[in-house]
Amino acid sequence: MRRMLRRMLIADDDMHLRKLVSTYAELEGFQCQEAENAQEAIDLLDKTDFDILILDIMMPGKDGFEALAEIREHSQIPVIMLTARSEEYDKLLxxxxxxxxxxxxxxxxxxxxxxxxxxxxxxxxxxxxILQFGDLRIQIDARLVEIGEKTINLPPKEFDLLVKLAQNEHIVLTREQLLETVWGYEYHGDTRTVDSHVKSLREHLGDRRKLIQTVWGVGYKFEYRE
Incomplete structure (x- = not known):
């Protein structure tokens, strides 16, 4: 596969929150690094190129505002700030x-x-x-799947399922993970829903059905070999 790798830096003193964000970001195709305080985040930004920074405001030592001011002296990396407060002043600052x-x-x-x-x-x-695996081409923004010169018309959930698996090539995703990320965290459904959609997706992919492999007792993975 040929695609651009996206890198995310998550700066928060709450280890569990960092892991939660990292888990979901990796399922979206990001490679994540974590920082437990503002200074560590600043040091990592000096050494590594990231596509986006998730920055908590309330951290020991430098807070998020101080860190952002320092970062903006030399970097225009996109920054999303996390806050436990909702005061308008904080957001305006x-x-x-x-x-x-x-x-x-x-x-x-x-x-x-x-x-x-x-x-x-x-x-x-x-x-x-765009994700490319041999003659299988997935245009995410256009929600278009092509095999060679043939367009494959997938139902919305099958398309989302294919993208999620393809973005995590070689990684086994459990049925529960797929339910949470494709159908939504609040989706209360039977994991057999995933199995039935995978079966239908494979039928749509025809000869490329073997790209989606079953890992018995766990879930599924996308595996491409030239």
Whole structure:
């Protein structure tokens, strides 16, 4: 597969929150690094190129506002700030310092990822969202699947399922993970829903059906070999 790798830095002193965001971001095709305080985030930004920064405001030592002001002296990386407060002053200060968006705690990880993708598109930082596996081509923004010169018309959920698996090539995704990320975290359905959609998706893919492999007792993975 040939696609652009997206890198995310998550700066928050709450380890469990960092892991939660990282889990959902990786399912969206991001490679994540974590920082437990503002200074560590600043140091990582000096050493590594990231596509977006998730920055908590309330951290020990430097807070998010101080970190953002320092970062903006030399970087225009898109920044989404996390806050447990909803005061208008805080948001205005963050925007004046150069924040691209705000998310208030507690938040839905899916909403955060939607905001991440919206910010990347708005700032022109989003990569060309095309996944290519041999003659299978997935145009994410256009919601178009092609095999060679043939267009494959997939129902919406099958398309979303194919994208999720393809974005996580070689990674086994459990049925529960697929339910949460494709059908929605609040979806209360039987995991057999995933199985039935995978079966239908394979039928639509025809000769390329073997790209989606069953990992018995666990879930599914997308596996392409030239």
């Amino acid at each position: 963050g925007f004046n310092l150069g924040a691209d968006d705000y998310v208030s705690k507690p938040f839905s990880p899916k909403e955060l990822m939607a905001r991440v993708n919206a910010v990347l598109k708005r700032t022109g930082s989003a990569p060309n969202m």
